[in-house]
Amino acid sequence: MSNAAPVITAWSLHLPGIDLSPALTERFGLSADLAGQPAVPAERAAEVLGRKGMLYKEPATRLALCAVHRAFAVPAGKRPGFAPSPGTAVVVASNLGNVEAVARVTRTVQAEGGSAVSVLDAPNASSNIIASTIALWFGFGAANLMVCSGTGAGFDGLELSLLLLRAGRADRVVLVGAEPDDPVATELYAGSGRLRAGAACLVLEQPAAGERRLSVQLSDGPGLPDLTVGPGGDFDPARQWGEFYGAQDVIALALAAELAVAGQHGTVGVRSTGRPRQAVLSPGGGP
Amino acid sequence: MPALIAASAIRTCFGNGAATFDALLRGASGVVPLRHGDPARLHVSYGYHAEGSDPERPFLAGELLADCLSEAAGQAGLDPSGKRVAVLVGTGLRELSAVERWVLGEPVFDPERLHFGDLVRRALPGVREVVTISNACSASGHALALAQDLVELGEADAVLACGADTMTRSMLAMIGRVAPVPTEQVHPFDADRTGVLLGDGAAAVVVVPASWSGPVLGRLAATGLSCDAHHETAPDVEGISRSMRDAFARAGRNPAEVDLVVAHGTGTALNDAAESEALRKVLLGAGADPLVTGVKGATGHTSGSASLVNLDVALRCLAGGVVPPITGLRTVLAEGDGLRFVAGEPAALQPELVQVNAFGFGGVNAVTLLEAA
Secondary structure (H helix, E strand, C coil): CCCCCCEEEEEEEECCCCCCCCCCHHHHCCCCCHHHCCCCCHHHCHHHHCCCCCCCCCHHHHHHHHHHHHHCCCCCCCCCCCCCECCEEEEEECCCCCHHHHHHHHHHHHHHCHHHCCHHHHHHHCCCHHHHHHHHHHCECCCEEEECCCCCHHHHHHHHHHHHHHCCCCCEEEEEEEECCCHHHHHHHCCCCCECCEEEEEEEECCCCCCCCEEEEEECCCCCCCEEECCCCCECHHHHHCECHHHHHHHHHHHHHHHHHCCCCCCEEEECCCCCCEEEEEECCCC | CCEEEEEEEEEECCECHHHHHHHHHHCCCCCEECCCCCHHHHCCCEEECCCCCCCCCCCHHHHHHHHHHHHHHHHHCCCCCCCCEEEEEECCCCCCHHHHHHHCCCCCCCHHHHCCHHHHHHHCCCCCCEEEECCHHHHHHHHHHHHHHHHHCCCCCEEEEEEEECCCHHHHHHHHHHCCCCCCCCCCCECCCCCCCEECEEEEEEEECCCCCCCCCEEEEEEEEEECCCCCCCCCHHHHHHHHHHHHHHHCCCHHHCCEEECCCCCCHHHHHHHHHHHHHHCHHHCCCCEEECCHHHHCECHHHHHHHHHHHHHHHHHHCEECCCCCCCCECHHHCCCEECCCCCEECCCCEEEEEEEECCCEEEEEEEECC
């Protein structure tokens, strides 16, 4: 167990159909290809991930895989080919990732009976499909958590990621947020807002190695850095682009990391979309 | 410093924890004709429905969970106000049956009702964090692991680790799709097992630090976690074994010390073989000779609640010095050779270290070690 602040060693955004300029490029000095944007939509995920293994992968799973693929800088179209990593945990925040699959199976049973259901859809009936697929795809064998706690799920995911590191359950945590915008998810969310499809990934580690050191700490106090991302902050992805629901806070965190390092804005704060919580990302962190 | 269990409450097809344990000792099965969805269309004829509840009642998982939360908090004498109390809810299927009802014509609902945050805050006013962790059939084991971490790191005064799951049509359809013949009864670790059936269930345990001055049911040595990263649905002996070894390493205990296993035992071809092999490798290989019991022949597979249902049974074994038999076990599977499964009659045993297993879809594994307080 360690008391030093964990560090973010890599991050990515995968936000299909979203033009990051001029909102970010002009105002915050980020380059137009920020964190690997532009991103392909879920149906073109094979361009990033390669063609094998895409069958029966739900849109949120594809977007999540794309985000992790980008965070680890795997070449486009290639499988990662990583050695198994029993010390790497996966934490995913998503609320609507498998509702389309659940609806599809329900309609098929109703219309044609259970024999018409594909067994290949079986993993999608379980809500943890995104987290377990990331583990399988990249060989991450430590704790695997699927956080489905609604608005603010991403921040819950951050807190659990930090807990896994503090408790010595992992030496590296891959935190992912992902939501789809399929018709079922969109209609279910319509009463709350306009749902956008997107994913983001942060890689958190104990402060030992890691070239791009960016410490992350939870903050209780009222004082946040001059630049903040999230509700009421200097840049609110939800107001600018639409709502990513369970993925929202992870997207804000990845964006904050980009602002802090690539944008050279120094310390950047992140506010959760759920209950009031905040995090502070500081370049040059760690021991 | 190990964490303590101050209280435990469960709901199964038999009712509460005492009723469930009594039924297990009698070798009873709670299996009944399926009353969720259309059994003919689903190709699933039987299930284990929560005692006293309408299986089609909307948001039933949350109702069962609320009952457990109130019972566990009351049992522990825990008042969350003014304390740092967190609630971690493990679930496999959340309230996804609401999505299915909506698809079949009922009005749309707030997606925030898919998780258990609002419900928990109403049931236990004053709690701080409430997080729903959707980790398939080992979800509540994961909640228990994280609860212990929070308590041991001094980040919470108490944590309620919970589980809640009721049936969904989509998961029933998958069970019906893969079973060669419809299963009539779960037969864990049986040579002629025919597959799994679902059971409604919920659970809540109160995890507290060693400084706790209230009632204590048992001591949590550790929970080990792992992910197979091997196959989307099929279990992996190596992945399962890693979660067991993780538990022993975290607890600083030796596998040879285990004298009782409350196994996952789902009655499926793959789980029971892989679990038996892992138990032989990790426990028997270290010189242990534990009794092995399991509940799913009696309760069905309570999915996200299963780990804490097992834990409640383990606590009662510790308290009473008697281990219930595995309902539905007739002839032990070949892979279980050398393991002492409890079958037919209860066994007298005052266990000192109990291992509780839970494994889930996607290769998510949680293994808990528990001992007397």
